[in-house]
Amino acid sequence: MESRVMLSLFTLLLLLSPRNSQSELQSPPTVCIIGGGIGGSSVAHFLRFYSDSETRIHVFERRGVVGGRMATVTIAGETFEAGASILHPKNYHALNFTTGLGLKIRKPPASESSLSLGIWDGKRFLLKTISVDSKIPFVQKIVSFANSVYLLVRYGFSLLKMESFVEGMVDKFLKYYESTESRPVFETVEGMLKWAGLYNLTTQPLREQLVDAGLNPLLIEELVTVITRINYGQSVFISGLAGAVSLAGSGGNLWSVEGGNWQMAAALINSSNVELHLHEEIEFVSHLEDYYELNSTKGNSYACQVAVIATPLDESEIQFSPPISIPERKLQHTHATFVRGLLNPAYFGLNGVSEIPELVGTIEDPDIPFSSISVLKQHDKNDVTYKIFSRQPMADALLDTIFSERKETIQINWGAYPHYKAPEVFAPFVLDGQHLYYVNAFENAASTMETSAVAGENIARLILSRLYGKQYLSSSTSSFPNSKEQLHSDL
Secondary structure, three states, X not given: OHHHHHXXXXXXXXXHOOOOOHHHOOOOOEEEEEOOOHHHHHHHHHHHHHOOOOOEEXXXXXXXXXXXXXXXXXXXXXXXXXXXOXXXXXXXXXXXXXXXXXXXXXXOOHHHHOOOEEEEOOOOEEEEOOOOOOOOHHHHHHHHHHHHHHHHHHHOOHHHHHHHHHHHHHHHHHHHHOOOOOOOOOOOHHHHHHHHOOHHHHOOEHHHHHHHOOOOHHHHHHHHHHHHHHHHOOOOOOEHHHHHHHHHOOOOOOEEXXXXXXXXXXXXXXHOOOEEEEOOOEXXXXXXXXXXXXXXXOOOEEEEOEEEEOOOOOOOOOEEEOOOOXXXXXXXXXXXXXXXXEEOHHHHOOOOHHHOOOEEEEOOXXXXXXXXXXXXXXXXXXXXXXXEEEOOOOOHHHHHHHEEEEEEEEEEEEEEEEXXXXXXXXXXXXXXXXXXXXXXXXXXXXXOHHHHHHHHHHHHHHHHHHHHOHHHOOOOOOOOOOOHHHHHHHO
């Protein structure tokens, strides 16, 4: 009888004792990351970097390879970027991922960085820079200088004003690399942007901001339009921050990862001690008391204390219980078409292929069927690989008018980035007030590999601070530098 009483009292004490909250976890939590692109892999990396705990991390990727919107195609034995292609010299997370994980930086050869440019209005070239068939560096430098003078004569000092506008944005963005001691953890995109002084850029279209900065209309309608159409598939009426990021992506000293940018995501995942689930698409995320249950199309079920969405929800079929609410957002689809063949000079009103600029950009006109055509590789005089960006698929009949010969054609439809429209409205980083996080909320500000890494780093710190408090954030810098000064010295 006495033992029964003691057992009842013990059971009662267990029932009455408070359950551990997420901030009082006695054992390391399980974190499930949906999406194996640069955003999801960055979250995994920074969770390991900032935390000393043995957190169990699952990464789910619906395809058979990680990388998300970073991917490559192979044509004539050559590998080309099919998705996110270029990185800025001040993309410090990407630089440190690449150098720290043993990958190789690919810088374009001088011949590639000085491609001749033509701006096409659908009937004629409004602008064509000088082009010479010479690989001699000294000759290429003279041609580059001559083209710079030509552009300065055409657009005046507006070019310098554009450069100043972009540099102002970049300087503010560099605040995201400051030490964690001076850089807060951000619970909202708005707060993150306001802290860096970037929020106002998302409230007005790029065109308005460039006019306010003193740029002349000709530069905006021609060169700036070409850049925004190539980099975001949209006009100069995109929101200002996305537009400024687009302009930064047209500068010098751009780079990529040798063999494909997707290797950054692969290397981050491989080095972060995660359980990777390829070909596993998550279709249900349910919050059940103090954990999340993830169910995949394979019929598998996973329990985790933290769930991270690292893929755009705009065209996703993931269902949430209870339902979540985010602002409606449309993705801008970009069709990347790779053609091995030869352009038809008659399409452009020219006599020979050599007269066609190596980069053909276009102005904003609904009748022009493509945003850009660029030379990726000239195999020989009559064998060239081209890359075309367009807002709609390129039909075979259309391609047959643009090209006089086609040996190989590959087409990829990317849900590449948000359709930007100022003023931007942002989804929350925390989708349910608990531990369901959304990396891609930041994409409404700007969508690049580096902005995904910056957002992923913040999400990792946000997870740890909300689980444990700031005292659990490691201040170690032994793996990758996390302050601007350390980054500069490391590079």
